[in-house]
Amino acid sequence: MPMAITISPYILLFAIAGFAFIIPIISGRIGVPAVVGEITCGILFGLLGFSFEAEGRIVIDFLASFGLIFLMFLVGLEIDFSKVEVHGAKLFILGTLIFIITLGISVFLTTKLGFGLYLALVLSTSAVGLTVPTIREQRLLKSDLGQTILISAFIADFATVLLVTVFTLHLKKGITWELFLIATVFVLFLIVYYVGKLVIWHYPERLSAWFKSDQPSEMGVRAAFALLLVFVALSEVADIKAMAILGAFLAGVMLSLLFRGGTILEEKLYGIGYGFLIPIFFINVGMQFDLGALTRGGIYLVPMLLLIALAVKIAPSLLLLFRHSLKDSISAGVLLSSRLSLIIAMAAVGLELGLIDTTMESAIIVLALITSICCPTVFRRMHRKEKNEEEGGR
Amino acid sequence: MKKIIVGGGRAGREVAAQLSESVIIEINPEKREKLLELTGAKVVIGDGGDEELLKQVGLDDVEAFISVTGNDDVNYRAAAIAKKYGVPRVIVRVEDPEDKERFQNLGVESIMFPSKIVANLISDMMRATAEAAEVRTPIKKILVPILGKDTVEKAFTEALFVASVAKAEVTAVSSTDIARQEMESRAKEMGVPLKILWVEEKLMDIIKKHLHYPGCIILDIVKEHLYYPDCIIIDQEELGILDKLFNRSVVLKLIKCASRPVLVARTFMYYGNILALLDSSETSESVGRHAVQMAHLCGADLHLLILEVVPGELIDEIKKMGEKGNVRIIEKWVEGNPMIEAVKEVRSRNYELAVVPWRGTRVIRADLIKRIINEAPCSVLTVV
Numbered sequence: 001m002p003m004a005i006t007i008s009p010y011i012l013l014f015a016i017a018g019f020a021f022i023i024p025i026i027s028g029r030i031g032v033p034a035v036v037g038e039i040t041c042g043i044l045f046g047l048l049g050f051s052f053e054a055e056g057r058i059v060i061d062f063l064a065s066f067g068l069i070f071l072m073f074l075v076g077l078e079i080d081f082s083k084v085e086v087h088g089a090k091l092f093i094l095g096t097l098i099f100i101i102t103l104g105i106s107v108f109l110t111t112k113l114g115f116g117l118y119l120a121l122v123l124s125t126s127a128v129g130l131t132v133p134t135i136r137e138q139r140l141l142k143s144d145l146g147q148t149i150l151i152s153a154f155i156a157d158f159a160t161v162l163l164v165t166v167f168t169l170h171l172k173k174g175i176t177w178e179l180f181l182i183a184t185v186f187v188l189f190l191i192v193y194y195v196g197k198l199v200i201w202h203y204p205e206r207l208s209a210w211f212k213s214d215q216p217s218e219m220g221v222r223a224a225f226a227l228l229l230v231f232v233a234l235s236e237v238a239d240i241k242a243m244a245i246l247g248a249f250l251a252g253v254m255l256s257l258l259f260r261g262g263t264i265l266e267e268k269l270y271g272i273g274y275g276f277l278i279p280i281f282f283i284n285v286g287m288q289f290d291l292g293a294l295t296r297g298g299i300y301l302v303p304m305l306l307l308i309a310l311a312v313k314i315a316p317s318l319l320l321l322f323r324h325s326l327k328d329s330i331s332a333g334v335l336l337s338s339r340l341s342l343i344i345a346m347a348a349v350g351l352e353l354g355l356i357d358t359t360m361e362s363a364i365i366v367l368a369l370i371t372s373i374c375c376p377t378v379f380r381r382m383h384r385k386e387k388n389e390e391e392g393g394r
Numbered sequence: 395m396k397k398i399i400v401g402g403g404r405a406g407r408e409v410a411a412q413l414s415e416s417v418i419i420e421i422n423p424e425k426r427e428k429l430l431e432l433t434g435a436k437v438v439i440g441d442g443g444d445e446e447l448l449k450q451v452g453l454d455d456v457e458a459f460i461s462v463t464g465n466d467d468v469n470y471r472a473a474a475i476a477k478k479y480g481v482p483r484v485i486v487r488v489e490d491p492e493d494k495e496r497f498q499n500l501g502v503e504s505i506m507f508p509s510k511i512v513a514n515l516i517s518d519m520m521r522a523t524a525e526a527a528e529v530r531t532p533i534k535k536i537l538v539p540i541l542g543k544d545t546v547e548k549a550f551t552e553a554l555f556v557a558s559v560a561k562a563e564v565t566a567v568s569s570t571d572i573a574r575q576e577m578e579s580r581a582k583e584m585g586v587p588l589k590i591l592w593v594e595e596k597l598m599d600i601i602k603k604h605l606h607y608p609g610c611i612i613l614d615i616v617k618e619h620l621y622y623p624d625c626i627i628i629d630q631e632e633l634g635i636l637d638k639l640f641n642r643s644v645v646l647k648l649i650k651c652a653s654r655p656v657l658v659a660r661t662f663m664y665y666g667n668i669l670a671l672l673d674s675s676e677t678s679e680s681v682g683r684h685a686v687q688m689a690h691l692c693g694a695d696l697h698l699l700i701l702e703v704v705p706g707e708l709i710d711e712i713k714k715m716g717e718k719g720n721v722r723i724i725e726k727w728v729e730g731n732p733m734i735e736a737v738k739e740v741r742s743r744n745y746e747l748a749v750v751p752w753r754g755t756r757v758i759r760a761d762l763i764k765r766i767i768n769e770a771p772c773s774v775l776t777v778v
Contacts, residue, residue, distance in 0.1 A: 201765055259731050
């Protein structure tokens with residue numbers, strides 16, 4: 001029997017904050033991403049039988065869902081369009097082609113195995129948040145291979161968020177006026193973008209202060225929240241969770257497009273997100289993890305998803321053979337196979353809409369845990385060897 | 395809007411000849427006759443440092459106040475009055491570089507040092523060594539595509555200024571309907587060798603037709619004449635809303651395919667303050683080098699706007715070049731958002747020339763570069 005605790009939401013928050021503080025220290029020692037630690041911690045909570053009731057549930061649910069929105073906002077912020085600008089349309093086309101093949105294989109495999117289209121979309125995601133630091137760490141950020149991987153990851157994440165929104169909206173409401181809402185969000189996006197550019201050009205003095213560290217009223221953070229919530233609120237009109245995610249994502253992309261390199265503001269937003277809201281989301285995800293269902297007959301899902309997840313990324317990466325060696329192409333596929341935040345977010349959305357069940361969600365979480373740890377490690381190994389060979393050859 | 399020019403000597407006459415609606419104030423009545431030969435210019439005899447006289451001439455509707463007498467004190471008094479009455483743009487000639495601070499404290503927008511320019515030129519001639527060559531300009535051939543009739547007044551003027559200090563030759567490419575004689579006589583006055591290449595069709599039309607052509611049509615034309623310019627100076631383009639939305643710009647197209655420095659002319663005079671935008675990209679070295687060279691040629695101050703953490707060697711290298719070229723370098727490290735700070739500086743009207751990379755880099759977005767090229771209030775030199 002799960003142990004129901006009726007305690008003040010503040011004590012709950014304190015407990016979560018305490019764990020959120022300790023987890024990165026531990027996961028840093030073991031060498032896994034903090035997110036993995038947070039989810040594992042949540043799973044342990046679940047196994048120990050903790051669950052929240054009434055007031056606590058409401059508070060944690062809200063914060064977790066806002067955490068998810070904020071997470072998507074930060075994923076959007078992570079996308080750096082100047083890379084596409086600098087490296088031109090070729091890489092963009094290559095990335096798009098890779099994604100189309102990924103999606104094709106994914107749809108083919110999931111429908112063959114009797115799962116819905118939603119799973120195909122979920123499995124087409126990448127993890128920009130993991131790819132960027134791994135590539136930076138391997139000093140590949142400026143190389144052609146590194147840029148190709150990054151742009152492919154960006155495109156995969158952007159396209160899946162968009163497709164999931166269209167898909168769920170269409171599924172829930174059919175072809176109705178609400179589909180136009182997506183178009184409206186994009187039109188709004190373009191308008192805000194153009195107006196934003198004009199404002200930067202004409203009133204740089206006023207904006208300048210927002211990004212300085214000694215700003216007493218934190219106008220930059222306020223403006224970012226306002227921007228985020230405009231898009232989220234508009235998306236809420238359609239009453240579709242996926243759309244709120246798209247909105248948050250677009251708000252992040254917008255901020256990145258307009259103010260790329262506003263490091264101080266970015267750091268503040270990362271602080272709010274990764275320091276507080278996002279751990280709550282991941283711990284909550286872990287707590288909803290259904291190990292029971294998985295062991296009762298869903299366990300076969302894990303290797304199956306893992307195979308599909310690897311196949312849909314590694315096969316299209318062979319396109320890179322035109323410009324790179326076989327090893328580089330495969331390593332690119334392996335790194336693109338890592339999944340983390342976005343796939344978990346998509347799983348949460350799918351579960352809420354009833355497009356996947358708890359067993360599948362749990363299997364996806366395990367998939368994310370495995371790939372987020374293994375894929376970057378394999379990528380590092382493949383490139384470390386190369387470095388050693390180069391050094392040995394000299 | 396009128397321009398007031400204090401000093402009817404050679405410099406003042408030259409300026410008046412190139413600007414419309416100018417009022418020249420000259421203290422020596424004997425010069426009146428010669429000044430009256432200038433078409434379109436009004437001549438007032440009196441002391442340019444006299445507040446009452448300037449008030450009579452009228453300082454309310456003045457677009458620019460230019461004081462170019464050979465006497466720093468007169469220029470100082472005149473500039474102080476112009477500033478007091480809020481003239482939007484004050485440009486002064488300063489003979490003694492040590493006087494600079496005094497003028498800067500006045501808040502004068504542009505200060506020019508003819509003596510420093512000449513000194514730099516002479517020292518270049520004397521130091522014909524490898525060391526001097528480092529800071530000496532590589533700009534020997536300047537190409538000016540004359541896109542419209544009025545370009546003769548704009549890009550061509552600026553090209554003559556640059557060519558006169560760089561001792562370069564100017565080649566103009568044009569269709570038939572321009573004032574050839576006028577161009578030739580002005581080039582001669584400034585001692586700049588001029589070549590004019592004629593093309594049958596209007597250049598603008600040719601370029602527009604080939605907007606999606608992978609090569610560059612202007613360069614192709616001059617290549618036929620075995621001409622390879624070091625720098626292209628082009629007029630700024632008036633863009634319509636649709637052009638802005640779809641980024642259709644002849645100038646941008648030219649910059650994209652030129653693979654050499656392109657200067658978009660807007661200042662039409664010597665540069666007193668030059669701004670260089672630097673980030674950690676590879677182009678920054680080139681931006682710094684070109685900026686130092688321009689500053690050296692014009693006797694200008696160079697302001698380095700450093701947008702992010704950059705390798706120390708880059709700044710050291712630029713400073714070293716500056717030292718050799720007798721250029722004062724002012725560093726400014728950006729705190730806050732680099733894009734916004736860059737816009738703030740470019741639009742501040744404190745500079746006559748901004749040196750930027752030819753396309754977006756890591757921190758400097760392509761959008762921002764395009765905007766600076768199309769809309770900055772100063773001339774823009776894009777560097778490959």
